[in-house]
Amino acid sequence: MSHYVEKISLKSPSPGTTRFLTVHRFISEHGGPKVYLQAALHADEWPGLITLQHLLAQLIDLDAKGLLKGEIILVPYANPIGMDQSINGTLLGRHSFSGEGNFNRNWPDLSAVALKALETENPSVDNVKMALLQAVKSLVSVTPLQQLKKTLLSLSIDADIVLDLHCDSQALLHLYSNYRHVEQAKILAEHLQIPVLLLEDEPGGSPFDAAHTLPWIAVEKQLFHSCFSATIELRGEADVNDTFAAQDAQGILSFLGTQGVVLDGDYVVEPFVVTTTDLTAVDAVVAPISGIICWKVQLGDVVEKGQLIAEVVDLTAAAPTQGRTDVYSRTTGVLFAQRGAKLVTEGDNVAKIAGSEVLENVGGGGLLAL
Numbered sequence: 487m488s489h490y491v492e493k494i495s496l497k498s499p500s501p502g503t504t505r506f507l508t509v510h511r512f513i514s515e516h517g518g519p520k521v522y523l524q525a526a527l528h529a530d531e532w533p534g535l536i537t538l539q540h541l542l543a544q545l546i547d548l549d550a551k552g553l554l555k556g557e558i559i560l561v562p563y564a565n566p567i568g569m570d571q572s573i574n575g576t577l578l579g580r581h582s583f584s585g586e587g588n589f590n591r592n593w594p595d596l597s598a599v600a601l602k603a604l605e606t607e608n609p610s611v612d613n614v615k616m617a618l619l620q621a622v623k624s625l626v627s628v629t630p631l632q633q634l635k636k637t638l639l640s641l642s643i644d645a646d647i648v649l650d651l652h653c654d655s656q657a658l659l660h661l662y663s664n665y666r667h668v669e670q671a672k673i674l675a676e677h678l679q680i681p682v683l684l685l686e687d688e689p690g691g692s693p694f695d696a697a698h699t700l701p702w703i704a705v706e707k708q709l710f711h712s713c714f715s716a717t718i719e720l721r722g723e724a725d726v727n728d729t730f731a732a733q734d735a736q737g738i739l740s741f742l743g744t745q746g747v748v749l750d751g752d753y754v755v756e757p758f759v760v761t762t763t764d765l766t767a768v769d770a771v772v773a774p775i776s777g778i779i780c781w782k783v784q785l786g787d788v789v790e791k792g793q794l795i796a797e798v799v800d801l802t803a804a805a806p807t808q809g810r811t812d813v814y815s816r817t818t819g820v821l822f823a824q825r826g827a828k829l830v831t832e833g834d835n836v837a838k839i840a841g842s843e844v845l846e847n848v849g850g851g852g853l854l855a856l
């Protein structure tokens with residue numbers, strides 16, 4: 487048995503209250519990669535919370551049979567700060583009420599630390615990992631959020647595989663990863679039956695996954711090693727149920743089987759079509775005016791460039807015949823994410839379409855939504 491459950495204390499913002507993370511560690515006597523998984527860094531994205539419970543049950547079983555390899559760290563809820571941010575019954579878990587921004591932005595780039603760690607006679611992967619862990623210990627942790635980020639990184643920064651579980655408003659399964667890891671990302675997508683794989687070299691905004699990729703990119707000319715770090719979007723925020731969770735947990739476990747983390751099993755999957763799309767070729771559809779959006783297409787539809795996909799109804803118009811503004815797709819591809827709320831404000835990102843041609847401005851080069 488190598489399953490340890492740890493409670494890690496976190497700072498609490500008010501007297502008389504406490505916060506903590508629950509962390510599951512599986513440390514095998516068989517060598518192997520270090521894997522880190524977490525759910526709901528955006529605290530209002532809940533599919534991953536139940537997926538990790540299903541995965542945990544399977545890992546505990548495999549561990550009892552001595553079938554795990556390497557080290558697995560599983561954080562079943564990554565953001566107890568965000569989970570406490572309710573107003574009138576609605577949880578607002580994307581941005582910190584402290585004013586410190588989006589929970590999945592502004593994670594540190596420790597590239598310089600990795601480069602510095604090479605300045606020894608025998609530079610090695612272990613040297614870099616140790617330097618990264620040491621650097622995390624030195625991060626500022628004055629505010630509760632800074633301390634939470636530092637704590638999560640202290641568990642994850644030396645991992646070889648990092649899977650960060652999120653979801654969109656209403657969406658198909660999709661996956662964000664880096665071009666350097668396209669092969670692993672495709673395997674992950676096949677095992678989870680993820681139809682849309684979004685790739686970039688530099689996502690912008692410094693999300694959690696990039697914090698684990700960037701240091702190894704910095705030293706890639708000297709060391710043949712990397713961290714496969716990906717953000718899995720587990721459909722939409724309402725897609726929280728045991729059926730999806732069991733299926734997704736099985737997909738993750740099956741993927742881990744291909745990565746040498748599980749000893750038993752035959753982890754071959756049925757062929758599954760995964761569409762890879764550069765982030766700059768995603769049409770992040772913007773509401774042209776404020777009003778009620780009426781969709782002409784549905785999630786998962788393949789749309790054509792120039793196709794009418796929605797109308798936004800201007801409620802201030804003098805007559806209904808004058809009050810509709812058309813929304814057209816700027817690309818041909820799969821509409822894989824859609825905003826759930828139907829009352830939209832001009833400039834809102836209301837949908838995402840995975841196309842094949844590079845688009846200007848709104849869709850380009852970032853994580854698409856704030």
Ligand SMILES: [Zn+2]
Pocket residue numbers: 528531590652653
């Ligand atoms: Zn998210």
